[in-house]
Every structure is written in structure tokens, then in C-alpha cells.
Amino acid sequence: MRARNRLSPAFLRKAPMGKYCDGAGLWLIVRNDGGAQWVLRVTVHGRRREMGLGGYPEIGLAKAREIADRWRAMAKDGRDPIKEREREIRAARREDISLAIITADAFEARKAELKGDGTAGRWLSPLTLHVLPKLGKVPVTDLDQRDIRDTLAPIWHTKADTARKALNRLSIVLRHAAALGLDVDLQATDKAKALLGKSRHKPKNIPAMDWRDVPGFYANLEEPTLTHLALRLLILTGVRSGPLRNLRIEQIEGDVWTVPAEAMKGRKGATDDFRVPLSAEAQRVIDLARPHARNGYLFPNTRGGVISDMTLSRHMERKGLEARPHGFRTSLRTWLAEATDAPHEVAEAMLAHVVDGGVVRAYRRTDYLEQRAKLAERWADHVTGGAGQVVKLAGAAK
Known part of the structure; x- marks a missing residue:
């Protein structure tokens, strides 16, 4: 077993720029600006993972060892400590997975595909006008077809094109959430469409002048x-x-x-x-x-x-x-x-x-x-x- 607890508080207070190993994958990296960061290196399923544990001296040597022990034990059980920490953060801060937050993240990911990087706001507007005011604070993992149906029902027959676009954008947002590893119902929009039924709205063409006139x-x-x-x-x-x-x-x-x-x-x-x-x-x-x-x-x-x-x-x-x-x-x-x-x-x-x-x-x-x-x-x-x-x-x- 590799030596552990190599570092001392006295040494850390005067440590020059460089990388210093405390043992068992725990390192302190001192930057040239005087700042320092704790880093833990572990191996999970044959793959090396490196995760930051926080800055020094905010997190002292004893606390860094305590935190490292927890993540090492998790890695030993075959769980990725970085992914586990992400899950814990999401669970502790449920507002971070609200529909509004995930929608903003999905929009950022798609901006390059949109005309003018989406500056005109047309991609987002069906959601910002008709969906997010009602469902923006709902955790995306809690969103179901009934929520979507109740939100779009008022415009389903009167503003059919807008409602259709909102449903399409919601589907994209849910797929984005799933890609983030969130447990969402990817069929929620299709189920909502089934609940809403066929739209009675008949699209009207933009009035045109006869070419002879x-x-x-x-x-x-x-x-x-x-x-x-x-x-x-x-x-x-x-x-x-x-x-x-x-x-x-x-x-x-x-x-x-x-x-x-x-x-x-x-x-x-x-x-x-x-x-x-x-x-x-x-x-x-x-x-x-x-x-x-x-x-x-x-x-x-x-x-x-x-x-x-x-x-x-x-x-x-x-x-x-x-x-x-x-x-x-x-x-x-x-x-x-x-x-x-x-x-x-x-x-x-x-x-x-x-x-x-x-x-x-x-x-x-x-x-x-x-x-x-x-x-x-x-x-x-x-x-x-x-x-x-x-x-x-x-x-x-x-």
C-alpha cells in the first residue's frame, strides 16, 4: 500500500509553486499566483478520474484527507465519484434541474444551429411566453404529460402553430435533460399531444395579391x-x-x-x-x-x-x-x-x-x-x- 499522510500543515503554509502528493492519490497543486487546489486521483473500472476537492487553505489538510477517504471508498465500490457528486449536488439543489434552467442550457447548446445564434429569440419565445411562466420552476424530472396538456390547452386550438412549436421545443429540452443523465419521461410530449387531441385550428395563408393586380x-x-x-x-x-x-x-x-x-x-x-x-x-x-x-x-x-x-x-x-x-x-x-x-x-x-x-x-x-x-x-x-x-x-x- 502506498504511503499516506506525507504532507504536514507546516510545509503547506510555505509550499512553493508545484505539485505535492499526500499519498493514495491526494495531491495539492500550488499555482504561481499563490493559490492552491486539492485534487484527488482515483481509478474506476480501469479509467483514471481526477476530481477537485476545493481550495487550500479554505479546506485544510485534515479536511482534505477526510473528503478524499469518502470518495476513495466510493471508487473502491465501483462507483464514479465525480458522477456521484454531481447527483448529490442536483439532489441538494433541485432548482438547478428546473425546467427553466434546463431550457436555458438546451438553448445554449443549440445556439450555433439557429439563425444569428438565436438572438431574435424565436426559438425560445413559444416556451418563454406560454410554458415557462407556469412550469418554469417545476423540476424537469417531475414534468409529465398532464402538466404539459394543462399548460398548452388554452392555446391548442387558438394558436395552434405556437402550441406546436412549444411542444417541439419541450421535446428537445427533455432530450437534453436525458443527455445530462436526468430521469425524465421522453414520451411526455407525445402523450400530451394525445391528450390534447386534434387541433380545430385551420391555418390561414398570408393574403396575396393576384399577379395581374x-x-x-x-x-x-x-x-x-x-x-x-x-x-x-x-x-x-x-x-x-x-x-x-x-x-x-x-x-x-x-x-x-x-x-x-x-x-x-x-x-x-x-x-x-x-x-x-x-x-x-x-x-x-x-x-x-x-x-x-x-x-x-x-x-x-x-x-x-x-x-x-x-x-x-x-x-x-x-x-x-x-x-x-x-x-x-x-x-x-x-x-x-x-x-x-x-x-x-x-x-x-x-x-x-x-x-x-x-x-x-x-x-x-x-x-x-x-x-x-x-x-x-x-x-x-x-x-x-x-x-x-x-x-x-x-x-x-x-
């Missing part, structure tokens, strides 16, 4: 204001409001606008930037907007950020229109279907939709930019008062 609306956007210019470019490019409102001047090069991959929505599995062909009319609109640019943004607001989505929506609302800005994507897609012979994959690419699996995309190295550029010019011709005649693409299927 778009030229008339576009003609009324004659003032060189940010709102008018932003709506014009939104119509011409078919992009979503977010990338357009956050458009930066350096993203534009000639007749191509390159939207960063992290700014795109609805392109799960796609990691490339998205190139938007700019028609001559779109380039003219951009040139008209350039004098308004501030801090690199083409459509800034007065507070240092960018114009809001509501600014564009309210303009259409004030005009007495049912259609909303996002609906112009539908207008464009319907025009592509009814007034052009664009192949399906090209038409979908106009709206940045991902239509193929990862393997297909890996082999198909094209974004149909040239074909989309021709369609963009024809769409601009229609929008600005052209005839909107059927467009023929060279090489398109008959």
Missing part, C-alpha cells in the same frame, strides 16, 4: 421613400422581408445580390449563400435607395436599425388592401406557374425554396442563376406595366 399597386409606389422603395424591391426580387430589410450595400455586386446563408429562412439543409438576380428595374430601385443608406444598411430606420416588417404591412393596410408584403412571393410563384414555362426546380429556386435532399444538392451544383435572371427581367417587365406574356425559356421541357 401587382402592376397597378407597383405604379402607386412612385415616391422615393424608404417604404415605397423597399416594397418595390420586395416585389421585384421575391425575397422574404427579413433579408430585404437587412440588406447591406456590400451584399450587392453588379446585377447580383448575395444574401448570407444565415439570413435565409426555410432552407433547412442548405448552407450556401443565396444569389438573387437583379433586374434592371431592381438595380434602379437600389440606386434610388442608396442616398438613404446608413451604417451600411440600404433601408435604415431613425434609431440605427432597419425598417420594420410592420412598416411595410401598415402601408398596405392603410391602402385598404387585404394582401400583405409576404404575399408577393405567392404572386410571383403563381405568375411563374401561369404565365411562364419555367421548370419546377427553377421556379422554386426563384423563391429560394429547397426542393431536393442533401445528396441531390451535393451533385447538382447550380442555382439556375442565368435562367432566374431572365425570369426576373420578365417579371419586372410585367410589374412595370408590360404585357406579362408567356415566357419561354431556352431548353425548357415542352
Whole structure:
């Protein structure tokens, strides 16, 4: 048996920087800043484990030996002392495994997967608004399907999409808790969904303007204001409001606008930037907007950020229109279907939709930019008062 109790209190009070063994795996590590830390090294199932026992002199020599004896005995029984200590800490501080705490931990682990590292808060908002106020303090190990059902029942039929997202996020949080070694019911969300039943909510599509009516609306956007210019470019490019409102001047090069991959929505599995062909009319609109640019943004607001989505929506609302800005994507897609012979994959690419699996995309190295550029010019011709005649693409299927 290895010698034990090698160190003395007198030596520790004057110990210089270095590592000092008291025996049986107990070490004192003295740092160059004068601080010191007790460390215990044990072997469990043939694997060496090293655990900190606390600082010196807060924990004296006698206390360090006492603590070490306890963990050594546990290791001798074949139990990992580090995992056992973690279990004890969780048991002593149950608030550390509350749903709110585990949710925050799960969010941190997923931030890299979210657009802008989740700064917009959209991943968390269904939970922070509808779940955590009621269940945030509940230990995640106590959470069951009845808790979840009772919490989501008030919005299950009235805010079905939000409720569905909350259920999805809860499932992710529970899986995260299980990965932490907590005893949770991974089927709780599925059971809650069964208890809630089928939602009566019928999703409504965002109102869209008929593509034949778009030229008339576009003609009324004659003032060189940010709102008018932003709506014009939104119509011409078919992009979503977010990338357009956050458009930066350096993203534009000639007749191509390159939207960063992290700014795109609805392109799960796609990691490339998205190139938007700019028609001559779109380039003219951009040139008209350039004098308004501030801090690199083409459509800034007065507070240092960018114009809001509501600014564009309210303009259409004030005009007495049912259609909303996002609906112009539908207008464009319907025009592509009814007034052009664009192949399906090209038409979908106009709206940045991902239509193929990862393997297909890996082999198909094209974004149909040239074909989309021709369609963009024809769409601009229609929008600005052209005839909107059927467009023929060279090489398109008959």
C-alpha cells in the first residue's frame, strides 16, 4: 500500500509553486499566483478520474484527507465519484434541474444551429411566453404529460402553430435533460399531444395579391421613400422581408445580390449563400435607395436599425388592401406557374425554396442563376406595366 499522510500543515503554509502528493492519490497543486487546489486521483473500472476537492487553505489538510477517504471508498465500490457528486449536488439543489434552467442550457447548446445564434429569440419565445411562466420552476424530472396538456390547452386550438412549436421545443429540452443523465419521461410530449387531441385550428395563408393586380399597386409606389422603395424591391426580387430589410450595400455586386446563408429562412439543409438576380428595374430601385443608406444598411430606420416588417404591412393596410408584403412571393410563384414555362426546380429556386435532399444538392451544383435572371427581367417587365406574356425559356421541357 502506498504511503499516506506525507504532507504536514507546516510545509503547506510555505509550499512553493508545484505539485505535492499526500499519498493514495491526494495531491495539492500550488499555482504561481499563490493559490492552491486539492485534487484527488482515483481509478474506476480501469479509467483514471481526477476530481477537485476545493481550495487550500479554505479546506485544510485534515479536511482534505477526510473528503478524499469518502470518495476513495466510493471508487473502491465501483462507483464514479465525480458522477456521484454531481447527483448529490442536483439532489441538494433541485432548482438547478428546473425546467427553466434546463431550457436555458438546451438553448445554449443549440445556439450555433439557429439563425444569428438565436438572438431574435424565436426559438425560445413559444416556451418563454406560454410554458415557462407556469412550469418554469417545476423540476424537469417531475414534468409529465398532464402538466404539459394543462399548460398548452388554452392555446391548442387558438394558436395552434405556437402550441406546436412549444411542444417541439419541450421535446428537445427533455432530450437534453436525458443527455445530462436526468430521469425524465421522453414520451411526455407525445402523450400530451394525445391528450390534447386534434387541433380545430385551420391555418390561414398570408393574403396575396393576384399577379395581374401587382402592376397597378407597383405604379402607386412612385415616391422615393424608404417604404415605397423597399416594397418595390420586395416585389421585384421575391425575397422574404427579413433579408430585404437587412440588406447591406456590400451584399450587392453588379446585377447580383448575395444574401448570407444565415439570413435565409426555410432552407433547412442548405448552407450556401443565396444569389438573387437583379433586374434592371431592381438595380434602379437600389440606386434610388442608396442616398438613404446608413451604417451600411440600404433601408435604415431613425434609431440605427432597419425598417420594420410592420412598416411595410401598415402601408398596405392603410391602402385598404387585404394582401400583405409576404404575399408577393405567392404572386410571383403563381405568375411563374401561369404565365411562364419555367421548370419546377427553377421556379422554386426563384423563391429560394429547397426542393431536393442533401445528396441531390451535393451533385447538382447550380442555382439556375442565368435562367432566374431572365425570369426576373420578365417579371419586372410585367410589374412595370408590360404585357406579362408567356415566357419561354431556352431548353425548357415542352
